[in-house]
Amino acid sequence: MKIYDTQRAPNPRRVRLFMIEKGIEDVEIVPVSLLEGAHKQPDYLAKAGLANVPMLEMDDGTCITESLAICRYLES
Numbered sequence: 315m316k317i318y319d320t321q322r323a324p325n326p327r328r329v330r331l332f333m334i335e336k337g338i339e340d341v342e343i344v345p346v347s348l349l350e351g352a353h354k355q356p357d358y359l360a361k362a363g364l365a366n367v368p369m370l371e372m373d374d375g376t377c378i379t380e381s382l383a384i385c386r387y388l389e390s
């Protein structure tokens with residue numbers, strides 16, 4: 315699994331803090347630069363559907379872009 319993450323935004327931070335609190339370390343972190351518009355590139359939009367971070371990409375290619383849903387999935 316991968317988390318598409320950016321450092322200076324509240325919703326990705328929520329997921330990052332949740333992962334720290336739960337001790338979840340086996341998820342690859344993929345940095346996304348909002349300043350450079352990486353979340354608006356066609357390859358990102360094709361996965362996410364929305365120009366938003368965070369995004370969780372599962373091994374089967376399924377993607378989730380809601381931070382609370384990502385936290386609930388990781389917990390389960």
Ligand SMILES: N[C@@H](CCC(=O)N[C@@H](CS)C(=O)NCC(=O)O)C(=O)O
Nearest residue numbers: 323324325365366367368379380381
């Ligand atoms: N409902 C989403 C909202 C995600 C969201 O708004 N992310 C912001 C960063 S906190 C974003 O990606 N903004 C893109 C932009 O400003 O272009 C969630 O809860 O994760």
